[in-house]
Structures are given as C-alpha cells and as structure tokens.
Amino acid sequence: MNTNPESRPRSIEIMDTTLRDGEQTSGVSFSSSEKLTIAQLLLTEVKVDRIEIASARVSEGEFDAVKKIAEWAEANGLLNKVEVLTFVDGDVSVKWMEQAGAKVMNLLTKGSLNHLTHQLKKKPEEHFADVASVLALAKKKGLEANVYLEDWSNGMRQSRDYVLQYLDFLQTQPIRRIMLPDTLGILTPQEVFDYVSLIVKRYPKAHIDFHAHNDYDLGTANVLEGVRAGAHGLHLTINGMGERAGNAPLASAIAVLNDFMPQVKTGVSEKSLYTVSKLVENFSGFRIPANKPIVGENVFTQTAGIHADGDKKNKLYFSELMPERFGRQRKYALGKTSGKANIENNLQQLGIQLSDEDLKKVTQRIIDLGDRKETVTQADLPYIISDVLDSSAIEDKVRIENYLLTHAKNLHPSVTIKVCLNGELFEEQAQGDGQYDAFMNALKKVYKLQKIELPLLTDYAVRIPPGGKSDALCETIITWKHQNKEFKTRGLDSDQTVSAIKATQKMLNII
Numbered sequence: 001m002n003t004n005p006e007s008r009p010r011s012i013e014i015m016d017t018t019l020r021d022g023e024q025t026s027g028v029s030f031s032s033s034e035k036l037t038i039a040q041l042l043l044t045e046v047k048v049d050r051i052e053i054a055s056a057r058v059s060e061g062e063f064d065a066v067k068k069i070a071e072w073a074e075a076n077g078l079l080n081k082v083e084v085l086t087f088v089d090g091d092v093s094v095k096w097m098e099q100a101g102a103k104v105m106n107l108l109t110k111g112s113l114n115h116l117t118h119q120l121k122k123k124p125e126e127h128f129a130d131v132a133s134v135l136a137l138a139k140k141k142g143l144e145a146n147v148y149l150e151d152w153s154n155g156m157r158q159s160r161d162y163v164l165q166y167l168d169f170l171q172t173q174p175i176r177r178i179m180l181p182d183t184l185g186i187l188t189p190q191e192v193f194d195y196v197s198l199i200v201k202r203y204p205k206a207h208i209d210f211h212a213h214n215d216y217d218l219g220t221a222n223v224l225e226g227v228r229a230g231a232h233g234l235h236l237t238i239n240g241m242g243e244r245a246g247n248a249p250l251a252s253a254i255a256v257l258n259d260f261m262p263q264v265k266t267g268v269s270e271k272s273l274y275t276v277s278k279l280v281e282n283f284s285g286f287r288i289p290a291n292k293p294i295v296g297e298n299v300f301t302q303t304a305g306i307h308a309d310g311d312k313k314n315k316l317y318f319s320e321l322m323p324e325r326f327g328r329q330r331k332y333a334l335g336k337t338s339g340k341a342n343i344e345n346n347l348q349q350l351g352i353q354l355s356d357e358d359l360k361k362v363t364q365r366i367i368d369l370g371d372r373k374e375t376v377t378q379a380d381l382p383y384i385i386s387d388v389l390d391s392s393a394i395e396d397k398v399r400i401e402n403y404l405l406t407h408a409k410n411l412h413p414s415v416t417i418k419v420c421l422n423g424e425l426f427e428e429q430a431q432g433d434g435q436y437d438a439f440m441n442a443l444k445k446v447y448k449l450q451k452i453e454l455p456l457l458t459d460y461a462v463r464i465p466p467g468g469k470s471d472a473l474c475e476t477i478i479t480w481k482h483q484n485k486e487f488k489t490r491g492l493d494s495d496q497t498v499s500a501i502k503a504t505q506k507m508l509n510i511i
C-alpha cells in the first residue's frame with residue numbers, strides 16, 4: 001500500500017451558498033422551513049463541507065431561518081459548518097449572529113481600491129482598522145471568522161498593490177479562511193489560474209477559497225483553474241443559482257473535478273446531486289433548463305437514432321459522464337429522428353418485444369407524430385402500439401375526411417363533418433351536449449340516409465400516461481354493442497375529442 005502523502009489526493013472544501021448567494025436570483029425567496037430542509041439535505045445527503053445560509057440584518061424571516069438551522073445544526077454537531085454573511089458595521093452583525101445562534105461569520109470587506117474609494121470613501125488603513133475591530137469583537141464573542149474580498153477580481157486587474165497590502169494585513173488577523181470572489185464574473189480561466197497561483201504561493205499558510213460567477217458562462221472552467229492553481233475551497237450553488245447569470249453550479253463543478261482532476265477529491269455525494277437539484281427547483285420556482293449539464297432533463301437523453309444504434313451495439317456514445325453516477329437513467333427520445341434503435345431501447349426497458357413488421361409500423365407512427373411536433377414519451381408507447389396494431393387489422397372503407405368542432409359559452413356545441421363512405425362524400429351538421437355528442441349526432445344523420453343503424457356506445461374510457469402533461473397523448477377506448485356483440489376500438493391523439501373520433505372511425509370500418 002502506497003502511503004506517500006504526496007500521492008494522496010488533495011481535499012477540496014466545498015461550501016454551498018445556494019441559501020445566501022443563490023437566493024439573490026431574481027424573484028427567488030425561500031421560506032425558513034424550505035431553508036431548513038435544503039440545509040439538512042446539503043449537509044447530510046449531499047455532504048458538502050459548509051453551507052452559507054443567509055445575510056445578517058436582512059429581515060425577520062432571515063433571522064428566523066438562521067435560528068432554526070443553527071438549532072438543528074447544533075443538535076447534530078454541525079454548527080461549525082453553518083455560515084452567515086456579515087458586514088463591517090461595528091458590533092451590529094456580531095450581535096445579530098449571537099442572537100441567531102450561528103457561530104461562523106463570513107465578513108464582507110472591500111477587495112478592490114475602486115470599491116473602497118467610491119463606495120466607502122475611505123483610505124485602506126481606515127478600512128483595515130474597521131475590519132480588525134469587527135474581527136477582534138467576533139473572536140471575543142467566540143465566533144469563527146472568514147473574510148470575503150468583494151470585487152477581488154477587479155482588484156487584481158486594476159489595484160493589485162492594494163489587494164496584496166490588504167492580504168498582508170489579514171495574515172495578522174484571527175481568521176480561518178480568505179475568500180476570493182469573482183464578484184462580477186469577469187475573469188478568464190487563465191486569469192483565475194494566474195491570480196490564485198500568485199496568492200497561494202505568497203501566503204502558503206492561508207486557506208484560500210475561490211468563488212466564481214457565471215456572467216460569461218465560464219463559471220465551471222474558472223472553478224477548475226482555481227483548483228489547479230491551488231485553491232483549498234470552492235463556493236458553489238445548486239443549479240447555478242445566483243445574481244445575474246448566477247454562480248458556478250455545484251453539480252457541474254463536482255463532475256468536472258471528479259473526472260478531470262484525480263489529484264484532488266471532495267466529500268460530495270454525486271448520487272444526491274439530482275435529488276437536491278429537483279427539490280431546489282420546486283422550492284424556488286427557478287426552472288432548470290432542459291439542456292443544463294448533469295441535472296437538466298435532456299442531458300442523458302439520446303435523440304438521434306444513430307446514437308441509440310451505437311449504444312445498443314457497443315456503447316459507442318457512452319462517456320465517463322454516466323447517468324447512474326447521479327442517480328439518473330439514460331433515455332432514448334421518441335420523435336421524428338428516433339429511428340428503430342431508439343424505439344427498441346424504449347421497448348426493451350418496458351419489457352415489450354415486437355416483430356420487425358410491427359416495429360416498422362410503430363416507428364413510422366412515432367415519426368409521423370414527431371413531424372406534427374407531438375411530444376412522445378416512453379409511457380405513450382403501449383398506447384401507440386395498441387393503436388397501430390389495432391388500425392392495421394382494419395380495412396379502411398370509411399374515412400372522416402373533415403370536421404369542424406365549435407364550442408361557445410351558453411351555446412350548444414356544434415359539428416360539421418364530411419364523411420367518405422364507399423367512395424361517396426356526405427356532409428352533415430348537428431348539435432349536441434358536448435363536441436363528441438354533436439359529432440355522433442351528425443354521423444347518425446349520414447348513416448340514416450344509408451339506412452344503416454350505428455352500434456350503441458356502452459362505455460367510453462380515456463387514459464393519459466402517468467405524469468402526463470396537458471400536451472400528453474390521450475388514448476380513448478370506446479366499447480360498442482352491435483348485433484348483440486360487444487367490441488372495442490381505440491383512438492390516439494393529444495386532443496381527447498380527436499382521439500374519440502379516431503376510435504369511432506375504426507368502429508365504422510368494422511361494421
């Protein structure tokens with residue numbers, strides 16, 4: 001066994017700031033109970049090292065949330081993992097922390113001369129003295145302190161001497177971590193590497209955190225470079241939530257570190273990332289884009305038939321990014337580009353086998369639905385199969401060529417239909433208690449002219465796949481009684497009335 005310390009992966013601390021920085025997403029506000037649930041999940045299931053849960057002094061609701069989380073964390077021996085953003089405001093934030101029961105403060109200070117000069121209108125020495133005063137008070141009250149250098153990225157670009165002067169001063173202070181935020185998300189990966197490297201080398205005993213924003217969509221790349229440069233910790237958010245374009249996303253950053261940086265490790269459980277992502281999506285109302293890496297709905301879905309065929313033959317389109325790592329499953333989309341292999345993979349997952357001839361018919365039906373922009377899911381497949389196989393057994397002698405359905409408030413629904421019966425066209429109008437009733441009344445007029453009595457409708461059932469949305473395919477199954485015999489016909493469409501009309505056309509051909 002190799003016990004050489006240099007061969008062991010370097011541990012990276014993960015601090016999740018969804019409940020503080022992530023809550024700055026426009027329109028998002030978590031209740032105190034929601035914050036507690038997310039905090040519990042992050043620390044016990046996702047297993048991040050720390051969580052930043054609020055800003056001091058913001059509101060009564062924020063105070064209540066911090067108090068609840070602090071009480072739970074203390075009871076479970078996790079209070080040192082719970083952090084709150086505080087301000088250089090004398091004793092105000094420190095008192096707030098004491099009353100809320102939190103023990104770790106993240107002090108927001110000025111990391112660029114531009115912010116210091118124009119926002120605080122102070123000289124560096126004055127700011128340093130104010131910071132020292134707050135830190136001394138925090139230590140006296142038994143609080144642990146970390147320090148944010150707000151606008152640090154612009155500070156390194158425009159006033160590096162000030163940043164280094166401030167960091168020199170912080171080496172004399174009772175703090176645990178120095179936190180370097182790319183506050184406006186302006187840095188390139190190369191700059192992140194250069195700036196973090198410089199600071200890690202200059203202050204070898206300091207614990208350095210890097211905090212990335214995503215304004216140029218470089219958040220994950222910058223995280224990778226920050227770690228490569230020697231950062232000891234990262235600040236991330238679930239689903240990349242945060243102000244403007246958001247922060248570096250937790251799931252993406254963890255996947256990148258695990259796959260591309262074997263020399264480092266985190267304690268985060270990949271299998272829990274999707275669960276917490278969906279929970280936060282529901283609590284926040286902040287929807288995850290379908291193509292968002294790791295947690296998006298489509299990221300483990302193959303759409304092109306050639307990809308599904310390659311997966312089936314030798315997993316040709318698999319990568320290290322396997323869905324099972326994140327508690328997910330590979331899916332094969334059903335639509336006009338699906339191809340036979342996609343459909344076969346879905347049938348296999350459902351335990352259904354079809355002959356080549358029937359598979360071709362089902363494939364063609366799915367392609368037709370895709371051309372009409374219908375959404376087809378795996379749950380729709382059994383309905384499509386029964387509809388296709390049912391249709392192929394019926395000779396098409398009667399066709400509903402056209403229909404116009406109208407429904408207005410306080411007026412009876414009405415229908416105009418055009419039916420082709422044995423090569424002859426008939427057109428009729430009728431009203432009814434509903435659109436389908438009006439359709440049947442018009443149909444009866446056509447068949448009355450032919451002196452043909454229609455079967456009696458004895459049962460009408462509608463099925464929608466589990467979890468079906470408003471645009472889901474709808475299967476209508478109608479039971480008919482004709483000449484003392486009962487039979488059933490099925491229709492399939494995203495519109496319930498149209499699916500019933502399709503089922504009725506099958507009945508007309510059977511009789």
